[in-house]
Structure formats: C-alpha cells, structure tokens
Amino acid sequence: MAETLIRFGIIGCADIARKVSRAITLAPNATLYAVGSRSLDKAQKFAEANGFPPHAKVYGSYEAVLDDPDVDAVYVPLPTSLHLHWAVLAAQKKKHLLLEKPVALNAAEFDKIIQACESNGVQFMDGTMWMHNPRTAKMAEFLSDTQLFGLPRSIHTCFTFNADADFLKNDIRVKPDLDALGALGDEGWYCIRAILFAANYELPKTVIALREPVLNESGVILACGGSLCWEDGKVATFHCSFLTNLTMDITAVGTKGTLHVHDFVIPFQEREASFSAASESSFDDLVTKWDKQPSTHTVKTDIPQEVHMVREFSRLVGAIKFNNGKPEKKWPTITRKTQLVLDAVKASIDRNFEPILIQE
Amino acid sequence: MAETLIRFGIIGCADIARKVSRAITLAPNATLYAVGSRSLDKAQKFAEANGFPPHAKVYGSYEAVLDDPDVDAVYVPLPTSLHLHWAVLAAQKKKHLLLEKPVALNAAEFDKIIQACESNGVQFMDGTMWMHNPRTAKMAEFLSDTQLFGLPRSIHTCFTFNADADFLKNDIRVKPDLDALGALGDEGWYCIRAILFAANYELPKTVIALREPVLNESGVILACGGSLCWEDGKVATFHCSFLTNLTMDITAVGTKGTLHVHDFVIPFQEREASFSAASESSFDDLVTKWDKQPSTHTVKTDIPQEVHMVREFSRLVGAIKFNNGKPEKKWPTITRKTQLVLDAVKASIDRNFEPILIQE
Numbered sequence: 008m009a010e011t012l013i014r015f016g017i018i019g020c021a022d023i024a025r026k027v028s029r030a031i032t033l034a035p036n037a038t039l040y041a042v043g044s045r046s047l048d049k050a051q052k053f054a055e056a057n058g059f060p061p062h063a064k065v066y067g068s069y070e071a072v073l074d075d076p077d078v079d080a081v082y083v084p085l086p087t088s089l090h091l092h093w094a095v096l097a098a099q100k101k102k103h104l105l106l107e108k109p110v111a112l113n114a115a116e117f118d119k120i121i122q123a124c125e126s127n128g129v130q131f132m133d134g135t136m137w138m139h140n141p142r143t144a145k146m147a148e149f150l151s152d153t154q155l156f157g158l159p160r161s162i163h164t165c166f167t168f169n170a171d172a173d174f175l176k177n178d179i180r181v182k183p184d185l186d187a188l189g190a191l192g193d194e195g196w197y198c199i200r201a202i203l204f205a206a207n208y209e210l211p212k213t214v215i216a217l218r219e220p221v222l223n224e225s226g227v228i229l230a231c232g233g234s235l236c237w238e239d240g241k242v243a244t245f246h247c248s249f250l251t252n253l254t255m256d257i258t259a260v261g262t263k264g265t266l267h268v269h270d271f272v273i274p275f276q277e278r279e280a281s282f283s284a285a286s287e288s289s290f291d292d293l294v295t296k297w298d299k300q301p302s303t304h305t306v307k308t309d310i311p312q313e314v315h316m317v318r319e320f321s322r323l324v325g326a327i328k329f330n331n332g333k334p335e336k337k338w339p340t341i342t343r344k345t346q347l348v349l350d351a352v353k354a355s356i357d358r359n360f361e362p363i364l365i366q367e
Numbered sequence: 368m369a370e371t372l373i374r375f376g377i378i379g380c381a382d383i384a385r386k387v388s389r390a391i392t393l394a395p396n397a398t399l400y401a402v403g404s405r406s407l408d409k410a411q412k413f414a415e416a417n418g419f420p421p422h423a424k425v426y427g428s429y430e431a432v433l434d435d436p437d438v439d440a441v442y443v444p445l446p447t448s449l450h451l452h453w454a455v456l457a458a459q460k461k462k463h464l465l466l467e468k469p470v471a472l473n474a475a476e477f478d479k480i481i482q483a484c485e486s487n488g489v490q491f492m493d494g495t496m497w498m499h500n501p502r503t504a505k506m507a508e509f510l511s512d513t514q515l516f517g518l519p520r521s522i523h524t525c526f527t528f529n530a531d532a533d534f535l536k537n538d539i540r541v542k543p544d545l546d547a548l549g550a551l552g553d554e555g556w557y558c559i560r561a562i563l564f565a566a567n568y569e570l571p572k573t574v575i576a577l578r579e580p581v582l583n584e585s586g587v588i589l590a591c592g593g594s595l596c597w598e599d600g601k602v603a604t605f606h607c608s609f610l611t612n613l614t615m616d617i618t619a620v621g622t623k624g625t626l627h628v629h630d631f632v633i634p635f636q637e638r639e640a641s642f643s644a645a646s647e648s649s650f651d652d653l654v655t656k657w658d659k660q661p662s663t664h665t666v667k668t669d670i671p672q673e674v675h676m677v678r679e680f681s682r683l684v685g686a687i688k689f690n691n692g693k694p695e696k697k698w699p700t701i702t703r704k705t706q707l708v709l710d711a712v713k714a715s716i717d718r719n720f721e722p723i724l725i726q727e
Contacts, residue, residue: 288613
C-alpha cells in the first residue's frame with residue numbers, strides 16, 4: 008500500500024502550508040515526504056510541527072525538493088510573484104503541481120506554467136479547496152437542474168475579512184513585489200471562481216471593475232468589486248475586501264430557482280456544510296407571506312474539503328504514475344478562466360473602469 | 368373610541384389594495400370608510416370582497432372620495448403615472464396621504480406632491496411595508512451598533528420575481544404610460560430603500576447603472592442593476608428583475624459585523640421574521656472552520672408588517688387631527704432619497720451607463 012501513496016514535497020513554509028500538510032496526512036492516498044525552505048532550520052521546525060513522518064526529507068532550499076527523485080508532487084504556497092519561476096521548474100523536474108491561488112500575476116504567466124506542465128506530462132491543480140467540498144457537487148447538481156433552478160440569470164458573490172494592523176502592514180498580500188493583486192488575488196479569486204461555477208464555467212463577455220476600489224499606498228488592492236456580463240444577458244457582481252467582517256456568500260438566481268450559501272470558501276464546520284435552495288418560490292394570495300420557503304440542504308463529509316482536494320489531486324497523479332493516465336485538463340482550464348476574469352478586473356481598474364472584453 | 372379611528376378612503380381597486388384594506392381593518396386605530404373606482408360596480412364589488420363595514424361609502428369616481436368630508440386619509444394604489452394628479456388633489460382636499468411606491472415618475476414630480484402635502488398640513492407616507500416590520504427596527508439596532516457592526520462598508524440587495532406571460536404582457540408595471548419605471552420602480556424601489564436603510568439614509572455620491580439591463584419592446588425595464596458609491600468609500604450594488612425566481616436579500620457588511628436577510632420585502636411568515644447577524648467572525652487556527660458562526664435573530668409580531676404601517680400612519684394622522692401635531696417629515700424625506708437614487712439609475716441607463724452625481 009505505502010508505495011502507492013503520492014509523495015508530496017512542500018516548498019515554502021507559509022501559514023497555509025500547515026493546513027495543507029494536515030490534509031496530506033489525512034488523505035488516504037498521499038503522504039508528506041519532503042519540505043524545503045530557504046532556511047534549513049525553518050524547514051526542520053515546520054516538519055516537526057506539522058506531523059511529517061520521521062523519515063521525511065528536510066531541505067534548506069526549494070530546489071533540493073524538486074531535485075529529489077522520490078518526490079511525486081509539490082505543493083507551492085509561495086508568494087504569487089515567485090510562482091512562475093518555481094512552478095515552471097517543478098514541472099520541468101516532472102513534479103505534479105498543486106499551486107496556491109492566485110496562480111500567477113496574470114494569465115500570460117499562467118500560460119507559461121501550464122505549458123510547462125503539459126510538455127512535461129504533469130497534473131496541475133490550484134489550491135481552491137471549496138471546489139472539492141462534497142457540498143459543491145450538490146450545489147452544482149441544483150444549479151444544473153433546469154426544472155428546479157432553470158437558467159442562471161444573476162449571480163452575486165463576496166468574500167471579505169477584517170485584516171488586522173499587522174496584516175495590513177506586513178502580510179505578503181499587501182506587498183506589491185510579492186502578491187501584487189492584493190485582495191483581488193486573494194479573496195477576489197474565490198468570488199470570481201464562484202461566479203464561474205454558478206455560470207457553468209462560461210466566460211463572461213465583458214468585465215467592469217466597480218468604482219472606488221481601495222488601494223494601499225503601494226497601489227495594492229485592499230478592496231474592490233466587479234460587474235460581469237454574458238452574451239446571453241446573464242449578469243454578476245462581486246465584492247472583496249481586507250477591510251470588513253469575515254463574510255463569504257454566493258447568491259445565484261435562476262429563472263426558476265435560487266441558491267444561497269454563506270460559508271462557501273471555508274465551511275462553518277469541517278464535517279458538514281449547508282446551502283439554501285429555493286424553487287418556484289411564491290407568495291400567498293394576499294402577498295403577506297411566502298407559500299413555499301427555501302429549504303436547507305446539509306451535506307456531511309468524513310473528511311474536510313482540503314483533504315478531498317489532496318485526495319482528488321493524488322488520485323489524478325496516481326492515474327498518471329501507475330496507470331499511464333493523462334493529466335486531467337478540467338482543473339487548469341477552470342484556473343485559467345478564473346485568472347482571465349481576475350486580470351480583466353485589474354485592467355478595468357487600471358483603465359478608469361472601462362469595460363474589458365474577455366478574450367479566451 | 369370609534370370617533371378616534373382614522374377613516375380611510377381608497378382610490379382605485381388595484382390588487383395591492385386588498386392587502387391594505389385588510390391591514391386597515393386589522394389596525395386598531397384605523398377603519399375602512401370609503402372606496403372609489405372609475406366604475407361604481409367595481410367599487411361595490413371591492414367593498415364587499417374586502418370587509419368594508421356596511422356603512423362604508425362606495426363611490427363611482429376617485430374625486431368623490433376626496434370630496435367626502437369624513438374621509439381623513441386616502442390610500443392611493445393607482446398606476447405611478449396618475450400619482451402626481453391624484454396625490455396633489457388629495458392633499459389639496461386635506462386628506463392625509465398613504466401613497467403606493469414608486470411614489471412618482473421622478474423626484475421633480477414627487478416634489479410637487481410633497482409641496483402639496485406640506486402646504487396643506489397633511490401627513491405623507493409611502494407604502495413600503497417592510498420598513499414597519501418590528502424586525503426592521505431590530506436590524507437597524509444591529510446596524511447602528513458600532514461595537515457589533517462597526518461602520519457599513521458594502522451593501523448588496525436584490526429583489527426579483529418570475530413574472531408570468533400574462534404579467535409581462537398586461538400588467539401596469541410593463542406599460543410605458545402607466546408604470547414607466549418597470550422593475551426598477553417596482554422592485555428596485557425596495558432594493559434602493561434597503562441600501563439607504565443600511566447606509567443610515569446617507570445619500571450616495573454617485574450612481575451607475577450596471578450594464579445589460581433588460582427592456583421590453585416599449586422600453587420599460589424588466590431587469591436592471593446599479594452600483595452606488597459614497598464619499599467615505601462605502602459601496603453598494605443591487606439587482607432587480609421580473610424574470611427570475613422570487614428572491615429578496617439584504618447583505619450589509621460592516622467593519623465588524625455582517626447582516627443577512629432573505630425575505631426583507633415580504634417576510635416568510637406573517638407573525639415572525641428573522642435575520643442573521645455576525646460580529647467579529649473568525650476562523651479557527653488552521654482556517655478549516657469558523658470559530659464563531661452568525662446567529663439567527665427572530666422577531667415576533669402580533670400583527671403583520673402592513674398593519675404596523677397603517678397603525679403608524681394613523682397614529683401620525685391622529686396626532687395632527689386630535690392633538691394639533693405637525694406632519695412627521697421623516698417619512699417623506701426617506702421617500703425622496705429613494706426616488707433620487709432611482710432616478711439616477713434610470714438616468715445612467717439612458718446615458719450609456721455614465722456615473723450620475725446625486726444632488727439633493
């Protein structure tokens with residue numbers, strides 16, 4: 008059994024890597040195998056604190072992890088500006104790639120990453136964990152049910168949290184040389200992904216940034232929003248911010264139904280998650296109350312969503328490694344669409360809120 | 368006791384007048400006194416079907432109701448394009464005025480109505496029932512709590528319902544000569560009011576319509592949206608539509624708290640209504656679940672929200688009639704702000720989605 012486990016190397020000891028290390032430990036088909044940091048001491052401490060097995064390799068550089076022939080896959084939680092270099096190198100070293108979001112500073116960079124993955128036959132997946140929650144599949148079922156939901160017509164998503172003074176001064180997500188996309192790259196990524204999810208991954212025709220984004224003194228986005236329009240008249244808006252209370256919503260309204268979820272990025276609880284679904288809602292005769300109220304659907308799961316992510320990624324890697332499978336293109340395709348819309352929001356902000364045409 | 372009841376006349380037998388007739392019957396300080404229609408037969412049938420007392424007056428014209436010296440107040444559910452004429456005439460006849468929304472085709476028209484009310488010393492109130500639900504006062508308490516909610520930063524509201532083919536062909540709300548503002552005047556009114564409510568009635572600096580509104584062949588709005596910005600960086604969006612499932616949300620996000628409500632216009636139930644409030648929400652250490660989940664607050668009420676509205680209106684009328692009180696200016700002030708924003712959305716649509724400066 009042990010030799011069929013996918014062996015993970017982690018490059019960089021970011022906070023989020025703690026969560027993913029636990030997920031790798033909990034995933035039945037994956038194992039923590041190596042960690043590399045620019046400081047050997049830091050890597051050592053990370054391995055000890057995060058349940059790495061005694062035989063795990065601890066390296067004082069990222070490159071050493073990529074050079075270890077027994078590492079099957081790497082998880083890359085580095086700052087976005089380092090993704091292009093390290094993700095391409097990982098792919099060239101034939102490591103399957105689980106890459107934190109935002110995956111790149113722009114789609115052109117991401118295209119280089121995905122080209123490296125394709126030419127080296129490695130699987131790509133981004134670290135958008137909520138995609139893998141079993142609840143998400145149930146929501147997708149509801150959204151694609153033409154009887155219950157009909158066609159999607161308007162979507163609104165938001166993700167905000169109230170960053171403290173230390174974050175707003177020191178976090179990589181407010182630094183122009185590290186995560187230049189700020190709240191848009193961090194939180195907006197989820198908002199845009201959720202909109203695409205609810206739109207069945209159809210790209211919008213145009214994207215316009217909403218007015219009054221908040222930038223820090225280095226020009227990094229701390230809060231912003233966008234408005235998306237599709238060829239068929241479907242519309243969406245989103246809002247993301249480092250400056251307000253933790254909130255994360257998807258509201259998707261179809262011709263026949265409505266979906267609401269208030270914890271889409273990180274569920275309230277690890278082992279179950281809910282959403283609200285309404286279908287052909289109506290009033291009573293005098294319009295003083297509803298005839299049919301929305302219903303709550305709760306989906307239980309034995310393992311948290313990030314473990315589902317690692318398990319699915321490892322399953323795909325295993326299919327390539329053990330069964331001569333091909334990389335699954337669904338994941339990088341969704342990633343690229345998310346980045347394209349994100350780029351358009353940024354471009355619209357930079358161009359005085361002009362509408363930006365999305366070109367695939 | 369009976370002589371202290373406020374005597375209502377209703378001009379026009381619109382569907383919504385059934386609900387308000389019931390509310391007048393249920394309000395402890397109001398009584399149905401007269402109804403007028405362009406057809407005496409229609410007025411007679413309406414009075415019989417809607418619990419008018421045997422001594423109630425039934426008239427074959429609107430004017431006859433306004434000329435009846437025993438009518439204290441009139442409820443006007445006529446199409447919007449008739450408001451200016453009949454509301455002004457009612458005020459001139461010294462009738463207190465409960466006017467359906469949208470109150471006018473534009474703020475300039477509304478100013479004439481409110482001038483007539485002021486110069487004749489009559490109370491004005493618009494028919495926005497949810498304002499009077501006891502839940503609304505509880506939500507206002509939460510939103511104004513600087514410890515629990517902080518300052519409002521982003522607001523999103525929506526109100527949509529799926530109109531049937533008959534509505535889309537024949538309802539007054541799709542007719543350019545009757546309710547020319549369509550979904551914006553009907554549903555957008557509520558969305559805009561809810562945004563102003565959450566912004567403590569501070570008017571935005573600019574309003575921009577969102578792209579791709581849906582118009583019918585006569586140019587009446589069937590679906591649209593808007594984006595609002597305030598001087599202090601607060602932002603809001605809304606969406607309204609006759610073309611999607613019944614949905615009505617307020618999401619208000621503050622620096623410290625979040626409010627969600629999914630039945631703000633018409634509560635799910637008549638005798639209780641809920642909202643969700645969150646304060647200083649946070650994740651657990653590994654960011655795999657929430658430390659503190661939003662809580663649900665349920666507010667019970669002995670009488671439905673529309674009865675609260677009639678009771679409050681009648682109380683104000685009674686204070687003027689019996690105690691030499693002055694008209695309460697709070698209500699027309701809020702009404703006017705709502706109309707100003709609504710006008711700006713319309714103007715932005717007409718001007719190719721230009722930002723419109725709000726001028727009080």
